[in-house]
Amino acid sequence: MASLSGLCSSSPSLKPKHDRVVIPLFHKYSLAFPTRSNSCSKLSVAGEVSADLSKTNSVGVLKKAKQGGLEKDPKALWRRYVDWLYQHKELGLYLDVSRIGFSDEFVAEMEPRFQAAFKAMEDLEKGAIANPDEGRMVGHYWLRNAKLAPKPILQVQIEKTLDAVCKFADDVISGKIKPPSYPEGRFTQILSVGIGGSALGPQFVAEALAPDNPPLKIRFIDNTDPGGIDHQVAQLGPELASTLVIVISKSGGTPETRNGLLEVQKAFREAGLDFSKQGVAITQENSLLDNTARIEGWVARFPMFDWVGGRTSEMSAGIDIREMLVGASMMDNATRSRVLKDNPAALLALCWYWACDGVGSKDMVILPYKDSLLLFSRYLQQLVMESLGKEFDLDGNRVNQGISVYGNKGSTDQHAPDATFRVLSIYSYIQQLREGVHNFFVTFIEVLRDRPPGHDWELEPGVTCGDYLFGMLQGTRSALYANDRESVTVTVQEVTPRSVGALVALYERAVGLYASLVNINAYHQPGVEAGKKAAGEVLALQKRVLAVLNEASCKEPVEPLTLEEVAERCHAPEDIEMIYKIIEHMAANDRALIAEGDCGSPNSLKVFLGECNLDELYA
Numbered sequence: 281m282a283s284l285s286g287l288c289s290s291s292p293s294l295k296p297k298h299d300r301v302v303i304p305l306f307h308k309y310s311l312a313f314p315t316r317s318n319s320c321s322k323l324s325v326a327g328e329v330s331a332d333l334s335k336t337n338s339v340g341v342l343k344k345a346k347q348g349g350l351e352k353d354p355k356a357l358w359r360r361y362v363d364w365l366y367q368h369k370e371l372g373l374y375l376d377v378s379r380i381g382f383s384d385e386f387v388a389e390m391e392p393r394f395q396a397a398f399k400a401m402e403d404l405e406k407g408a409i410a411n412p413d414e415g416r417m418v419g420h421y422w423l424r425n426a427k428l429a430p431k432p433i434l435q436v437q438i439e440k441t442l443d444a445v446c447k448f449a450d451d452v453i454s455g456k457i458k459p460p461s462y463p464e465g466r467f468t469q470i471l472s473v474g475i476g477g478s479a480l481g482p483q484f485v486a487e488a489l490a491p492d493n494p495p496l497k498i499r500f501i502d503n504t505d506p507g508g509i510d511h512q513v514a515q516l517g518p519e520l521a522s523t524l525v526i527v528i529s530k531s532g533g534t535p536e537t538r539n540g541l542l543e544v545q546k547a548f549r550e551a552g553l554d555f556s557k558q559g560v561a562i563t564q565e566n567s568l569l570d571n572t573a574r575i576e577g578w579v580a581r582f583p584m585f586d587w588v589g590g591r592t593s594e595m596s597a598g599i600d601i602r603e604m605l606v607g608a609s610m611m612d613n614a615t616r617s618r619v620l621k622d623n624p625a626a627l628l629a630l631c632w633y634w635a636c637d638g639v640g641s642k643d644m645v646i647l648p649y650k651d652s653l654l655l656f657s658r659y660l661q662q663l664v665m666e667s668l669g670k671e672f673d674l675d676g677n678r679v680n681q682g683i684s685v686y687g688n689k690g691s692t693d694q695h696a697p698d699a700t701f702r703v704l705s706i707y708s709y710i711q712q713l714r715e716g717v718h719n720f721f722v723t724f725i726e727v728l729r730d731r732p733p734g735h736d737w738e739l740e741p742g743v744t745c746g747d748y749l750f751g752m753l754q755g756t757r758s759a760l761y762a763n764d765r766e767s768v769t770v771t772v773q774e775v776t777p778r779s780v781g782a783l784v785a786l787y788e789r790a791v792g793l794y795a796s797l798v799n800i801n802a803y804h805q806p807g808v809e810a811g812k813k814a815a816g817e818v819l820a821l822q823k824r825v826l827a828v829l830n831e832a833s834c835k836e837p838v839e840p841l842t843l844e845e846v847a848e849r850c851h852a853p854e855d856i857e858m859i860y861k862i863i864e865h866m867a868a869n870d871r872a873l874i875a876e877g878d879c880g881s882p883n884s885l886k887v888f889l890g891e892c893n894l895d896e897l898y899a
């Protein structure tokens with residue numbers, strides 16, 4: 281878990297864990313239940329460049345090239361390994377793509393597409409409207425090198441915000457900013473409230489980089505599940521009084537986050553605490569959340585920028601953010617290379633294209649062999665799937681693109697933070713990966729340093745615990761390859777803020793380049809907006825159902841209604857199934873709703889409210 285101490289100091293790269301707080305800063309803007317244009321007009325330079333090239337489909341070449349099968353001769357394989365091995369010396373990061381079977385012919389075929397993708401990326405970094413549907417620039421690369429920002433004002437905003445966050449964190453650590461009910465004490469807990477990009481990055485980084493015994497522990501509310509929220513609040517217990525609540529929402533109107541905030545505020549009221557003295561808002565200026573925090577006088581407010589998407593907002597303040605930014609910036613420099621072999625993000629994009637036939641025909645399985653990187657796959661799931669999973673390309677053609685991402689950690693499932701992970705054993709994964717349906721390629725994440733220097737010991741002659749982990753990774757990689765299962769291996773020396781920053785930057789760039797290769801907008805999420813809109817419609821229907829039932833229940837005698845009658849009176853006969861689900865859910869939650877009949881035979885149901893609300897009826 282993350283903590284607040286020493287936030288902005290630069291840390292030696294060998295220090296294994298860092299006392300830092302996660303305060304995500306720069307997020308994408310999205311509205312609660314907004315309607316967004318689904319149009320796929322070709323506005324960007326990125327679109328124009330790649331659109332023509334996308335017409336030359338490489339799938340034919342792919343099929344031909346794939347007929348040869350994977351290289352199995354050990355000598356030839358070693359040559360391929362050495363020939364293609366990418367190394368970033370300063371970062372100590374390696375990328376091995378030798379176990380992806382692309383041919384020279386394929387690489388040559390892809391070369392012009394990559395040049396177009398590099399050009400599009402260059403334009404994006406210079407401030408082109410690279411997210412045409414939303415008419416937005418895409419500026420997450422500027423966060424790690426403010427000088428790249430296309431306008432001086434943006435540069436100032438980036439630098440000022442980073443300084444402000446660092447100062448705030450220092451003040452919390454030093455006790456200068458303290459909880460009001462603990463005048464002598466300090467904040468001991470952080471409760472982070474946010475969802476999607478406003479939760480996954482901080483969760484991943486907190487898990488990867490937090491020290492063993494942090495002075496401030498961090499926990500998350502990232503859903504609108506009342507049970508989950510109650511659990512977090514209950515675990516805080518009396519420490520609620522020394523909890524800093526960080527509410528993160530770029531749009532400032534995301535319903536799940538709003539609900540989390542309301543629930544936490546209620547818990548504060550019930551404990552006799554003043555929430556405003558312990559609340560921090562991280563959101564776009566003048567959003568609903570920003571205005572609430574300002575009016576209520578919360579402890580602090582930090583801005584997010586319109587031009588950074590939630591899923592690319594990982595370069596957030598906290599966890600020695602400056603070191604993470606250095607790692608990301610170094611990776612950004614490397615991934616600007618226009619030479620495919622020298623550009624690790626381009627190599628990844630090449631592998632993805634090859635493995636997935638450029639149409640997402642295979643899934644990306646992420647297997648980090650390091651407990652602290654467990655959440656990397658979940659983080660990448662959002663980054664890759666929200667960016668690449670698109671119905672239309674930039675020319676408006678229906679393409680239904682995407683790559684499915686899932687993962688676990690090697691080599692066991694122990695010490696996982698939640699039940700989802702506990703039930704999934706890597707061994708069950710490997711059984712299917714090696715022998716089952718061949719619908720994936722693997723990415724191994726290898727960390728060379730097992731323990732901090734001086735802490736290792738041999739549990740068998742010549743063998744350490746970490747040697748076992750290493751053996752498991754290498755063995756699994758070989759066993760998969762022997763059965764024609766392709767893999768990529770990313771190797772880092774150790775898990776540090778710098779290497780985590782580099783990994784995030786590597787994947788952000790790979791996603792951007794791949795999107796250009798397949799000619800899609802990686803920076804919007806119309807599908808998510810559609811889901812949010814539909815959720816809003818369900819809640820609106822629920823209100824109508826309640827009004828109809830209230831009216832019938834205020835009659836003398838009370839008039840129980842069948843589902844068909846409710847649907848008719850709501851003027852929504854086509855929504856009868858949804859009305860049934862709404863009633864079923866309310867009935868299960870003691871909502872003064874009485875359903876007579878058998879819920880398993882919906883047509884037998886007659887529904888009315890246990891109490892009639894005359895005020896509402898005549899409102």
Ligand SMILES: O=P(O)(O)OC[C@H]1O[C@H](O)[C@H](O)[C@@H](O)[C@@H]1O
Pocket residue numbers: 307308309310311475476477478528529530531532533534537589590591666805808
């Ligand atoms: O930060 P917020 O505006 O609250 O948005 C939170 C999340 O909402 C949706 O799920 C979007 O698709 C994500 O990209 C975003 O990160």
